[in-house]
Amino acid sequence: MYYIGIDLGGTGIKAGIVDEQGNIILKDSCPTGAERGYGAVIQDMANLAISVVEKSGHRMSEIKAIGIGLPGVMDSRTGRVPFCTNLGWHDVPIIQEMAKYTDRPVYVDNDATVAGLAESVAGVSAGCANSLFITLGTGVGGGVIIGGKVFSGSHGVASEIGHMVVVADGEPCTCGMRGCWERYASATALIREGRKLCADNPDTALAKAVDGDLKAITAKHVIDLAKQGDPDCAALFDRYVYFLCLGLRNMVSLYDPEVIALGGGVSHAGEFLLNAVRAKLPGMVFYKDMPFARVELAKLTNDAGIIGAAMLGR
Amino acid sequence: MYYIGIDLGGTGIKAGIVDEQGNIILKDSCPTGAERGYGAVIQDMANLAISVVEKSGHRMSEIKAIGIGLPGVMDSRTGRVPFCTNLGWHDVPIIQEMAKYTDRPVYVDNDATVAGLAESVAGVSAGCANSLFITLGTGVGGGVIIGGKVFSGSHGVASEIGHMVVVADGEPCTCGMRGCWERYASATALIREGRKLCADNPDTALAKAVDGDLKAITAKHVIDLAKQGDPDCAALFDRYVYFLCLGLRNMVSLYDPEVIALGGGVSHAGEFLLNAVRAKLPGMVFYKDMPFARVELAKLTNDAGIIGAAMLGR
Numbered sequence: 202m203y204y205i206g207i208d209l210g211g212t213g214i215k216a217g218i219v220d221e222q223g224n225i226i227l228k229d230s231c232p233t234g235a236e237r238g239y240g241a242v243i244q245d246m247a248n249l250a251i252s253v254v255e256k257s258g259h260r261m262s263e264i265k266a267i268g269i270g271l272p273g274v275m276d277s278r279t280g281r282v283p284f285c286t287n288l289g290w291h292d293v294p295i296i297q298e299m300a301k302y303t304d305r306p307v308y309v310d311n312d313a314t315v316a317g318l319a320e321s322v323a324g325v326s327a328g329c330a331n332s333l334f335i336t337l338g339t340g341v342g343g344g345v346i347i348g349g350k351v352f353s354g355s356h357g358v359a360s361e362i363g364h365m366v367v368v369a370d371g372e373p374c375t376c377g378m379r380g381c382w383e384r385y386a387s388a389t390a391l392i393r394e395g396r397k398l399c400a401d402n403p404d405t406a407l408a409k410a411v412d413g414d415l416k417a418i419t420a421k422h423v424i425d426l427a428k429q430g431d432p433d434c435a436a437l438f439d440r441y442v443y444f445l446c447l448g449l450r451n452m453v454s455l456y457d458p459e460v461i462a463l464g465g466g467v468s469h470a471g472e473f474l475l476n477a478v479r480a481k482l483p484g485m486v487f488y489k490d491m492p493f494a495r496v497e498l499a500k501l502t503n504d505a506g507i508i509g510a511a512m513l514g515r
Numbered sequence: 516m517y518y519i520g521i522d523l524g525g526t527g528i529k530a531g532i533v534d535e536q537g538n539i540i541l542k543d544s545c546p547t548g549a550e551r552g553y554g555a556v557i558q559d560m561a562n563l564a565i566s567v568v569e570k571s572g573h574r575m576s577e578i579k580a581i582g583i584g585l586p587g588v589m590d591s592r593t594g595r596v597p598f599c600t601n602l603g604w605h606d607v608p609i610i611q612e613m614a615k616y617t618d619r620p621v622y623v624d625n626d627a628t629v630a631g632l633a634e635s636v637a638g639v640s641a642g643c644a645n646s647l648f649i650t651l652g653t654g655v656g657g658g659v660i661i662g663g664k665v666f667s668g669s670h671g672v673a674s675e676i677g678h679m680v681v682v683a684d685g686e687p688c689t690c691g692m693r694g695c696w697e698r699y700a701s702a703t704a705l706i707r708e709g710r711k712l713c714a715d716n717p718d719t720a721l722a723k724a725v726d727g728d729l730k731a732i733t734a735k736h737v738i739d740l741a742k743q744g745d746p747d748c749a750a751l752f753d754r755y756v757y758f759l760c761l762g763l764r765n766m767v768s769l770y771d772p773e774v775i776a777l778g779g780g781v782s783h784a785g786e787f788l789l790n791a792v793r794a795k796l797p798g799m800v801f802y803k804d805m806p807f808a809r810v811e812l813a814k815l816t817n818d819a820g821i822i823g824a825a826m827l828g829r
Contacts, residue, residue: 274802283805331669347661354771355645356806361768364801366761368683369699376801378764385683447680450692454675455769457668487678487690488588491597492670 202265204514205250205305208312208506209271211235211287214242216249217504218257218264219511223323227257228507235288242288243295247302266306266514267299270315270506276357282309308513310351312506314360316464316499317344318351319509324500326460333458334499335362336465337445340375341383344509345456351513363387367447382451385444388420388466394437395423406431424470442477449478450485453493464499471498516579518828519564519619522626522820523585525549525601528556530563531818532571532578533825537637541571542821549602556602557609561616580620580828581613584629584820590671596623622827624665626820628674630778630813631658632665633823638814640774647772648813649676650779651759654689655697658823659770665827677701681761696765699758702734702780708751709737720745738784756791763792764799767807778813785812 203226208215210233217228231249233242246269254261273285280296299307310318317326317334326332326346334344341363345352353359363383364376371380372393384390395418399408406426411417426434452461468474478496486493501508517540522529524547531542545563547556560583568575587599594610613621624632631640631648640646640660648658655677659666667673677697678690685694686707698704709732713722720740725731740748766775782788792810800807815822 274805276805283802329669347666352661355643355773355808356771358767358802358805358807359769359771361801364768365679365765366681369681369685369694369758369761371683378799378801380683444683447683451679451765453672454678455673457670457673459669485692487675487692488597488672491588491590491672493672494669 203259203263204511205253205264205267206507206509206511207246207250207267207269208315208510209233209242209246209269209288210312210506211272214246214249215507216246216253217507217511218253218259219508221515223319223508223512225504225507226259227253228504229253229256233288239288239290239293239295240298243298244302247299250303261303261305264305266308267303268315268510268513269295269307269309270312270510271309272312274311274357275309277309277353278357306514310353310510310513311342311344311360313342314344314351314353315509315513316501316505317346317462317509318512319501319505320344320462320499321346321349322512323508324505325462325497329459331456331458332460332462333452333456333494334462334464335452337387337463337467338465339387339389341387341448342465346458347456362448362452365448365451367444367451382444382448386441386448390444391420391423391437391441391467392418394440395434398433398437402433405433407434420467421469424467424473428473438477442474442481446478446481446485449482449496450487453486458494461494461496462499463496464502464505468498517573517577518825519567519578519581520821520823520825521560521564521581521583522629522824523547523556523560523583523602524626524820525586528560528563529821530560530567531821531825532567532573533822535829537633537822537826539818539821540573541567542818543567543570547602553602553604553607553609554612557612558616561613564617575617575619578619580622581617582629582824582827583609583621583623584626584824585623586626588625588671589623591623591667592671620828624667624824624827625656625658625674627656628658628665628667629823629827630815630819631660631776631823632826633815633819634658634776634813635660635663636826637822638819639776639811643773645770645772646774646776647766647770647808648776648778649766651701651777651781652779653701653703655701655762656779660772661770676762676766679762679765681758681765696758696762700755700762704758705734705737705751705755705781706732708754709748712747712751716747719747721748734781735783738781738787742784742787752791756788756795760792760796760799763796763810764801767800772808775808775810776813777810778816778819782812
């Protein structure tokens, strides 16, 4: 049997036909066009799924299930998506809409969750019963695998690890609270701190790298300068790694996974990030004499969404 | 079949014979005498277990397993207790020692974990797949139940919820970090803040309640005065509830349990605590429009250790 995995993003829809082992047989994509409303987007997802199967030379009867990963939350009891902010979705009956175009069972989950599942099936945490995938991007998202399965909790809201408060009364967060981990461990945090640095010190290497246009600062600017040994950016990066490890300590204390896989934009810093985390985390975990999670870079990157979504139905 | 549950504490050992449903048939206790070393303590545990079975009129052949809950951490892969600070234990081969006195299988876990299991079998979270027990005492401990079973993670260190950092660079913790949740949500936190208040203001009702002897301040003093409407203690209690709810927000975002059961010394504040938490938490969770965990008082209190330990072998 085969599976279809659909990765629904703010700008594009990707779909692939995937085998039992998590290998993509064939994939394709189309623009999301979210402004058309959910009906048209869901119809395009279904059409893309059907066309991928046809192009691969297989038939829909060979497809065991269709999985969808999206940048929002799914309520599996109601079959509806309560929130998907990037797409402007609110309370969307996604299962019912998909059923208009296909009789295959449809499973839906958060995109970070789906990427975590992909890593646990065919990526860096393959074979681990308990693993955690963390995406360090605009925000911080998480995919929690417990006992080889996606862990979504009792109401589908588990694994909102980016909104774990680590600095009581800290930086304001988009969620209305203060001090959420993602305010300190996201690419956005590096950008914010980079801008602060330059606003106070227009002569820094970082300010020069963007010709004084502070809005142009990216996480990559900060990381690249830190790599090159610029002391200001190295200090920002050190502080970033401290907060990243603070949250990782909490992840170790709460989920105690075998592997923590880092993905998302900041993870493109590669070994530079990994080495910094591996140097700092052991001194910050609770049980310093006991083994704890290996921290690794996620492996599947662009295909994780398709593979993980496909595996939702396995 | 029946089970034996042993609750090993710093001052006393309690043991009971328990049926499949988590009912205690007969129980007994003896002093711990930790200063004698682990060999004598473990021998006493085994003897107490055997004597409880005899007194109940049953035979050891009817006992499916023996469970032990202790105030430390267990490494189930090695069968050893790496740390049990209250008893002065370090790397104790508990399974091997118990095998000297009984041929029944022995299971060991942390006492808060065991209490969480008890609540999930025969207490306030009975019937819930996912639940969380939190003990608010000298520290903050947790018992995490996922899919009806104790969740201990991949290295046995999951559920160390009291050492989740919620205030980066905050109050120093016994573990060497700063800002752990238990520094803010334990009985110890109420005592510390009570002492600070009185040191600055010797005319407060709290200072008078202990005749100026700040070392005599307990969490109960602060809570009782807050209940009576003393504005200073009400403010301390409000701040305490804020930090408690901050951690509960994180618990909802990470574990998303059906029920969160509060136990330990501070939970003796009863409805006064429960009402305060239920009033504040809904405004602090991430998904404000979605259902989340019911917060309840733990039900089994003194018997939770025996019942939960017994259920480890079920």
